[in-house]
Amino acid sequence: MHPLSRRRLFQLSGGLALAAASSPALAQASPGDLRGDIAILRHAWETMHPGLYRYNTPAQMADRFAGLDAAWSTPGSFQDRLLALTRVTAAVRCGHTFPSPFNSSDATVAQMYPGRALVPFRFRWIAGTMVVTRDDSAEQAFPRGTGIAAINGTPTSALLAALIPLARADGGNDGKRVSLMEMRGEDRFEAFDIHLPLILPGLSETAAFTLSDGRIVHAGLLTLAERKAAMAPAADPAPDANPWTLDQDSDGIARLTMPGWALYNSDFGWEAWLGQAMDGLTADGARGLIVDLRGNEGGLDCGNLILSRLLDRDLALPADERWTRYRRAPETLHPYLDTWDRSFLDWGDQAVGPDERGLYRLTRYDDSAESGTVLRPQGRRFRGPVVILCDASNSSATFQFAQTVKDYGLATLLGQTTGGNRRGINGGAFFFLRLPASGFEVDLPLIASFPETPQPDAGIEPDIAVATSARDIAEGRDPQMLAATARILTA
Secondary structure, eight states: OOOOOHHHHHHHTTSEESOOOOOOOGGGOOHHHHHHHHHHHHHHHHHHOTTTTTSOOHHHHHHHHHHHHHHHHSOOOHHHHHHHHHHHHHHTOOTTOSBOGGGSOHHHHHHHSOSSOBOSEEEEEETTEEEEEEEOOTTOOOOTTOEEEEETTEEHHHHHHHHGGGSOOSTTOHHHHHHHTSBOSOSSSOHHHHHHHHHSTTOBSEEEEEETTSOEEEEEOBOHHHHHHTSOGGGSOOTTOOOOEEEEOTTSEEEEEOSOBOOTTOOSOHHHHHHHHHHHHHHTTOSEEEEEOTTOOOBSOTHHHHHHTTOSSOEEOOOOEEEESOSBOOGGGGGGEEESOGGGGBOGGGEEOOOTTSOEEEOTTTTSTTTTOEEOOOSSOOOSOEEEEEOTTOOSHHHHHHHHHHHHTOSEEEESOOSSOTTOOEEEEEEEEEOTTTOOEEEEEEEEEEOSSOOOSSOOOOSEEOOOOHHHHHTTOOHHHHHHHHHHHTO
16 A cells, blocks of 8 residues: 655645535534534544544444534534544544644634644653753743753643544554654644644643743743744755755765655656665765654655665565445545545445455555565665664654565664554545534545554564663754664674
8 A cells, every 4th residue: 555644645635626615614613513524524434434443343433423422512612622523533543534734724724723822842752751852932941952841830741641642643553642742843734733732721822831950931932833934944845845865974874864755746856866876875885874764754655766776686575455445435425525536436346345344355556566566676786784764753655664674674773663553554545524514624544454464553663772862852962873873883
């Protein structure tokens, strides 16, 4: 299955709309209207979501829908409704099922970001404490390495415990959930920024931050516009921009940094650039290669080109079978479905079944390049040591790349456990389900993959685990890069 990153879904959502389902003013939606949205969501999931019962029973999902109905039947704010909806979507335990700001209307996104309510720094979670990686406050009150122990009196460990159940991730991979709830400045819409106001009401204008040393600092909060202004260009690149860098230092090690592989609508000729870069490693006599995939959720299978320069023979990768929950999308749902490919409405005889699970074997892509992929040697083979830096962000194409590297010993994985899940994921094709009364959009994956043999409910473990400490952050040290460098220099 060819996974899609959240950036890819945003790029495609403006493509082919099946209908222009307009939304009334969100504040005017009645409980009856909202109940209709819940019925639409439930009907869509029960008839089309292939992973709905991967980690839940029908009875459990029925209880969750009943809880959503109860929450939306009482007077509440947009934030209250978003919180209740997110609890349900996150409970599916699918990394591609969530109310997506990337595919939502401008009006909905504006309500997801209620004014000045964003923390004025970037941070990583370390042992339940926010450790600042960059200070964006007007007061310059949070030097790098500062530990934040509480916000407005609520311990950050309690905030993290409340945030984890709201994060989209596959199965029991909580490392991915923690990663999503960090503020790294890598996306135009950060999950933490959306979800913190849901669990910590009253954030507005300023907040009191309790530091790890006990001091309390009052600082101004940020707006979404201010957050975006402080982000690197890579968070929203130009169509022809090269998002990657390749540097070779005096130690002879080449370092390839790849923050993303979502290059679907890009004018950047990535295959030619990457092929030339990989071939140049041998010509330049590089001592080794470090590929930095930290923060990279996935996109295209760019990693296959890297692997083609490491192989000395063909490598046949196993093909996961694809499954879908429907043959034809219910016509009653058509007004609420957007997508970039109308053929997703009707798989026809390419959906074979159903089986005892209610799933159809999808044969449409069996003859594609992604089915039973054979990796072949290409270009100039690089024989030096290769280290791949991985972390919990790696959850789609980068997860599959890490799995291939680990399973076949093609390079050394170093860093932290990946995102994704060895039990398979849902993705490949999508509808953007638009709920007319509430104005919410929920991403709906249409294809599921399942492994042929039982697998653990987990991501891919690195060959060498290297964590980041608060001291590393304070001193500007990159422990994963240092460990990878030492690994190659002593090889």
